[in-house]
Every structure is written in structure tokens, then in C-alpha cells.
Amino acid sequence: xxxxxxxxxxxxxxxxxxxxxxxxxxxxxxxxxxxxxxxxxxxxxxxxxxxxxxxxxxxxxxxxxxxxxxxxxxxxxxxxxxxxxxxxxxxxxxxxxxxxxxxxxxxxxxxxxxxxxxxxxxxxxxxxxxxxxxxxxxxxxxxxxxxxxxxxxxxxxxxxxxxxxxxxxxxxxxxxxxxxxxxxxxxxxxxxxxxxxxxxxxxxxxxxxxxxxxxxxxxxxxxxxxxxxxxxxxxxxxxxxxxxxxxxxxxxxxxxxxxxxxxxxxxxxxxxxxxxxxxxxxxxxxxxxxxxxxxxxxxxxxxxxxxxxxxxxxxxxxxxxxxxxxxxxxxxxx
Ligand code: HPA
Ligand code: ZN
Numbered sequence: 350x351x352x353x354x355x356x357x358x359x360x361x362x363x364x365x366x367x368x369x370x371x372x373x374x375x376x377x378x379x380x381x382x383x384x385x386x387x388x389x390x391x392x393x394x395x396x397x398x399x400x401x402x403x404x405x406x407x408x409x410x411x412x413x414x415x416x417x418x419x420x421x422x423x424x425x426x427x428x429x430x431x432x433x434x435x436x437x438x439x440x441x442x443x444x445x446x447x448x449x450x451x452x453x454x455x456x457x458x459x460x461x462x463x464x465x466x467x468x469x470x471x472x473x474x475x476x477x478x479x480x481x482x483x484x485x486x487x488x489x490x491x492x493x494x495x496x497x498x499x500x501x502x503x504x505x506x507x508x509x510x511x512x513x514x515x516x517x518x519x520x521x522x523x524x525x526x527x528x529x530x531x532x533x534x535x536x537x538x539x540x541x542x543x544x545x546x547x548x549x550x551x552x553x554x555x556x557x558x559x560x561x562x563x564x565x566x567x568x569x570x571x572x573x574x575x576x577x578x579x580x581x582x583x584x585x586x587x588x589x590x591x592x593x594x595x596x597x598x599x600x601x602x603x604x605x606x607x608x609x610x611x612x613x614x615x616x617x618x619x620x621x622x623x624x625x626x627x628x629x630x631x632x633x634x635x636x637x638x639x640x641x642x643x644x645x646x647x648x649x650x651x652x653x654x655x656x657x658x659x660x661x662x663x664x665x666x667x668x669x670x671x672x673x674x675x676x677x678x679x680x681x682x683x
Contacts, residue, residue, distance in 0.1 A: 371628025426467025
């Protein structure tokens with residue numbers, strides 16, 4: 350490990366953009382498929398992994414939703430979440446805000462209680478056994494209708510004590526934020542914070558409307574905001590954090606090469622950008638792998654790493670006091 354990599358490993362950090370279904374490693378997928386008597390369309394981990402080559406977001410999503418199909422019991426959701434939390438601990442993640450896609454489970458007849466209770470129990474155990482704090486984010490699929498999303502959101506009501514925020518993911522192009530105006534109003538009524546994927550493949554206009562129409566508290570990805578100087582200023586004025594996912598951007602061809610990744614430009618412009626793994630089982634690594642890859646490609650300084658790590662806490666939904674404590678802990682280690 351070089352000096353920068355050692356620093357990355359040493360510093361405690363938060364992860365704010367992680368789809369729990371995207372942390373489903375092939376080995377665990379095969380194990381769960383076996384105990385649920387489900388036949389996967391591949392006969393080995395290697396032949397499944399050979400399909401993990403994507404030209405765009407949609408090609409990835411088609412494979413990602415297929416993988417989800419083997420999850421059935423509360424134990425399956427617990428095991429999936431626990432496996433991610435162990436990886437997070439190894440990367441010195443001390444706080445994580447994870448998304449799940451309720452509709453990818455409920456549309457197969459799995460009850461929302463099974464999904465939420467399984468994930469939640471792992472998160473509770475992570476606090477006591479691994480020292481990792483967390484929030485859970487209820488993420489709706491934007492390729493579905495607003496009415497379907499509204500109906501799914503109502504199913505969250507008995508579980509509001511376990512859910513911090515609403516999110517919006519899946520196919521971005523053709524599904525602009527304003528399609529979900531009523532959904533986000535309802536989430537606000539329920540006391541949820543609000544985030545949305547915007548500007549991953551979609552244009553700067555989608556980032557504008559995620560902010561102005563949906564009233565989001567944080568932006569997932571946001572890469573394409575850099576095409577609009579006024580938007581960059583607006584995001585800074587509102588102190589909105591961008592949850593950036595470098596290896597995801599590379600695998601989904603949002604960038605052609607990590608040496609062209611915009612994270613350094615974002616920092617230089619004073620945007621509150623931070624680093625995440627998105628769907629680590631599919632994109633080639635967990636959060637530290639993402640740090641290592643851009644640190645190498647963009648020749649990051651120690652100051653850049655410290656800024657990114659501090660941004661990860663500033664952008665979290667933790668209380669101001671907790672954020673201060675985490676940042677003080679980072680400073681103590683420098
Ligand atoms: N973008 C949109 N939807 C998603 C993603 C992503 O990166 N990962 C899982 N669902
Ligand atoms: Zn994502």
C-alpha cells in the first residue's frame with residue numbers, strides 16, 4: 350500500500366450511496382438460491398460474473414433485477430445486509446445510509462415486512478457488534494408509474510421508525526424527477542428526508558427539477574451538473590452533497606476512463622462531493638476500492654482524501670453534533 354492508500358484505509362468514513370441489492374456477491378447469490386431451491390440461469394460464479402459487462406445503466410439494471418429474484422426470506426435479507434456490513438467495516442466505514450428497492454421484492458410477492466425486518470435487524474446488530482451506525486432509505490423505481498410508487502410508499506407507513514428517507518433510482522432517461530411530484534410531497538408529509546438519483550445519465554435539467562420540484566436534501570451522482578455553471582452555483586448555495594460513485598461511472602460508461610472522472614473538478618469547484626460504491630458486487634469494489642482507483646487515476650493529495658472523507662460525514666443525515674464528532678475523530682488521526 351502506498352502512503353495515500355494507507356491514509357484512505359486509516360480514516361473513518363461514511364458511505365451514503367449504496368444499493369443493498371447491488372452488494373449481492375455471486376457466491377452468496379448461489380448459496381441463497383440453493384437453499385431456496387431456485388435455479389439460477391448460470392452454472393457457476395464465473396459464468397454469472399462474465400455477464401457483468403455493461404454499455405449503459407439499463408444493461409446493468411436488467412442483470413441487477415435478475416439477481417434480486419432469489420431473495421425470499423427474512424434471513425436472506427439479513428444475510429445480504431450483514432455481508433455488506435462486514436465489507437464496510439473492513440473499509441473503516443463507521444456510518445452508512447443504505448438504499449433498498451422495495452418494489453423489486455414486493456412485485457414478486459415478498460411482503461414488505463420480510464424485506465424491511467431482515468435488513469433492519471442486520472443494521473441493529475451492526476451498531477452493537479461492529480460499531481457501525483446507519484439509516485435506511487426507501488428507494489422507488491422511476492421506470493414505474495407515480496401511482497405505483499405512491500402505493501408502495503403507503504406500505505412503508507407501519508415502518509416509518511426504521512426509514513430515514515425516500516430515494517429514486519432505476520432508468521433515468523425519460524423518467525424526469527417531475528414525474529414524481531406527488532410522491533415526494535407525500536414523503537414529506539410522512540416526515541421523510543428526500544434524495545434522488547439525478548444527472549447520472551440524465552441532463553442538468555433533471556438535477557434542477559430534482560432540487561426545485563422534488564426538494565431533495567442530497568443528490569445521488571449529479572455528474573452532469575458540471576455542464577451548467579449556474580446549476581453548480583445553485584448546488585453550492587444550497588449546500589447539497591453529491592454522492593459520487595467512480596467505479597460505477599466507469600462500469601456504466603458515464604465516464605470513458607477514470608483519468609477523466611469529474612470528482613476532482615467537483616472538489617476544486619467547492620462542491621460537497623464524496624465517494625461511494627453504489628453496487629459494489631457488480632462494479633468491481635467497495636468504498637475503499639473506489640477511493641484507491643480515483644486517487645491513483647487523478648493523483649489525489651492527502652488534502653483531497655481528507656476533504657472527501659469529511660464531506661462523507663457532512664453530507665450524511667446524522668445530527669450536527671454527531672457529524673462534528675466524526676470530523677473531530679478524522680482530525681485526531683491526521
Ligand atoms: N442508478 C440508477 N439506479 C440504480 C443504480 C444506479 O447507479 N444502482 C441500482 N439502481
Ligand atoms: Zn445508485
